[in-house]
Structures are given as structure tokens and as C-alpha cells.
Amino acid sequence: MRSSLQSYRKVSLxxxxxxxxxxxxxxxxxxxxxxxxxxxxxxxxxxxxxxxxIYIGKAIGIIIGLNNSLNMDEGGQIARNLSELYDFMLRKITEANINNDVKAIDDVCEILRTIKEGWDSIPADKHNISAHSEAG
Incomplete structure (x- = not known):
């Protein structure tokens, strides 16, 4: 049952x-x-x-993907700031891994949530104009 549910979720995603x-x-x-x-x-x-x-590897992969999706040519200072934040988060996650530091993970989550809230608040008519590239 569990593997069927996971398969369904993967197909759905x-x-x-x-x-x-x-x-x-x-x-x-x-x-x-x-x-x-x-x-x-x-x-x-x-x-x-x-x-x-396993999960640290997956989180790092996603954050690297977010960083790689930045449009540095058109994103200007916002894209540079985001890139610096993503690099900071990657360092924090690595330190958290070494030190088993739950607080460092919480700090990264707080930063990510803040960026996500900003991203989520972009009006639909502005979705094509952002620091992240259209290629995703």
C-alpha cells in the first residue's frame, strides 16, 4: 500500500x-x-x-536547482542577492549535517519560507518578469 501511494504521488507530481x-x-x-x-x-x-x-542530499539538490534557475542577466541585484542567500543556505545545511544542528535547519527553513512567500505573492501578470529564468 505504501509503495502504491508513493508511486501515485510521484505520478501526480x-x-x-x-x-x-x-x-x-x-x-x-x-x-x-x-x-x-x-x-x-x-x-x-x-x-x-x-x-x-538522503534528505540533506535532496534538499541541497533542490536549492542548487533554485540557484541555477536564477536569471543573472535580467534579474539584476535581486538575482545576485538570492544567489548569495542560496549559497548561505547550502553552507548552513552542510554545517547542520556535520554538527547535527536542528537550529541551523530551522534557520534555513525560515529564509526559504520568506523567499517563497515573496515568490508566491508575485501577481499572475508578472510571472514572466522575475529573478528566476523562464527555463526554471
Whole structure:
């Protein structure tokens, strides 16, 4: 049952991504990073080293994807600031991994939530004008 549910969720997410706008894909990436970081936090609390490593790897991959999606040519100072924040988050996650530091994970989540709230508040008619590129 559990594997069927996971398969359904993956197909559902794959379907959503295939029809999603670039703006929506970035929203999904933010949500995915936050979910992975929550799983990292739980694994740390449970002293589950294997899953901590898996979820840290996934969170890092998503944040790298967000950083790589920045449009540095058209995004100007906002894109540069976001890139610096993503780099900071990656360093914090690495330190959190080494030190089993739940507070550092919470700090990264707070930053990500703030960026996500800003992204979510972009009006629909402005979705094509942003620091993140249209390629996602």
C-alpha cells in the first residue's frame, strides 16, 4: 500500500510539473526543499543518520536547482542577492549535517519560507518578469 501511494504521488507530481508554468515549478521547488528540510530535522531528532543523509542530499539538490534557475542577466541585484542567500543556505545545511544542528535547519527553513512567500505573492501578470529564468 505504501509503495502504491508513493508511486501515485510521484505520478501526480510528474503530471503537475509537466503542465506547470515556470513560476509554478519554482513554487514546487520551494515546497519540496521545505519538505526535505523538515524530514532532515526529523531524522536528526530520531538520530536516523541514513535518512538524514538522503534528505540533506535532496534538499541541497533542490536549492542548487533554485540557484541555477536564477536569471543573472535580467534579474539584476535581486538575482545576485538570492544567489548569495542560496549559497548561505547550502553552507548552513552542510554545517547542520556535520554538527547535527536542528537550529541551523530551522534557520534555513525560515529564509526559504520568506523567499517563497515573496515568490508566491508575485501577481499572475508578472510571472514572466522575475529573478528566476523562464527555463526554471
Amino acid at each position: 510528474d503530471t503537475e510539473i509537466s503542465v506547470a508554468s515556470p513560476h509554478r515549478i519554482i513554487q514546487l521547488m520551494f515546497a519540496g526543499a521545505l519538505q526535505r528540510l523538515a524530514q532532515v530535522r526529523y531524522a536528526m531528532e530520531q538520530k536516523d543518520i541514513a535518512n538524514k543523509g
